[in-house]
Amino acid sequence: MNKSLAVQTKKLTKVFPGNEAVKNCNMNVERGTIYGLLGPNGAGKTTLFKIISGLLTPTMGNAQVLGKDIVSERDIILSKIGTIIETPIFYEHLSAAGNLGIHLAYMKKKPGDIDAVLSKVGLSNTGVQPVSKFSLGMRQRLAIARAIIHKPELLILDEPINGLDPMGIREMRDFFIALVKEQNMTLLISSHILMEIEHIADTIGIIKDGTIVREVSMAELKSESPSGLEDYFMDIMTGRKENENTI
Structure with missing residues (x-):
């Protein structure tokens, strides 16, 4: 595993009866950064977070968290991460x-x-x-x-601003940014509020049908899509971005 990465998954797959929730998923989260994971409901965000947090065992593939294997070194990892997943x-x-x-x-x-x-x-x-x-x-x-x-060295937050009012969302946004800067923490976060992710993330991962289909830095995203994250995300979801790349 690249030592500069807090999380790295390779061909990560999780199969439930009748449902392949995560499929050949490759993710790279740099240490000391904020990584925003975006995707529609049912895309596999929570399942992926659960695997990285040691709450689920992958069916296939590999996940390295803070330089450790999430299956064989789970207990060591759990002492070094903080999570909010589901209620x-x-x-x-x-x-x-x-x-x-x-x-x-x-x-x-x-x-x-x-x-x-x-x-x-x-x-x-x-x-x-x-x-x-x-x-x-x-x-x-x-x-x-x-x-x-x-x-913790790694903070994994699945929809952490649910239930917060606008002032609370702003407070938590500033708080998360400060955590990463002051404590050299790594933050892996999902949210359905794209604007909030756009404000804080260094890197964006977009998951669709269980697979991360795009991983891009915010600088690259702004270059590709001057109109911002929402349009970029919609282009990926509708296939417009892929169509552009094949022309």
């Missing part, structure tokens, strides 16, 4: 701080500065309020706090 589950009767404390204990990490992390995600004033009383946006902020509390 986060919490101890509903506990506070935000209580949930983070349990997570740190489970990860066998020293108690970190829980208050500082809660402040960074905008939950510093929740006190002893149980999570059962949290709004959807507050729960999503707590999920982000839990994903970063142990200072």
Whole structure:
């Protein structure tokens, strides 16, 4: 594996009964960058994230995460990544701080500065309020706090801004950029809000029918498509970009 890569997959495939969810998928995520994974519903984004996170075993192919094989060295990888995949589950009767404390204990990490992390995600004033009383946006902020509390090298976030209001989305956008710059973290993120990915990503991967059909830096994308990410994405989805390349 190229040491400059945080994630590298080769011919990665996951087959469920009657469904080949990921097909010969090749992905390259540079360390210390933000990689935005885009695709329509059912394209394979969540399945791919689950494989990279060690939650699913690939049927075929290979995935290297932080220089380790996700199958044979899964436990080592899990201690170095933070994730939000699908709906986060919490101890509903506990506070935000209580949930983070349990997570740190489970990860066998020293108690970190829980208050500082809660402040960074905008939950510093929740006190002893149980999570059962949290709004959807507050729960999503707590999920982000839990994903970063142990200072992972790689952060994998599947639709992390769901439930956030416009101010919250802006706050999290700036927060993610700062994490990567200040902690040399790598961020792999998906979102259906293309504009937000366009604001923060260094590289874009587009997945269609289980396969990454395009991987491009934002600089290259802007050169190819001056009108921006939305038009570029739609051209890929409709086949217009491929047709242009064959002319």
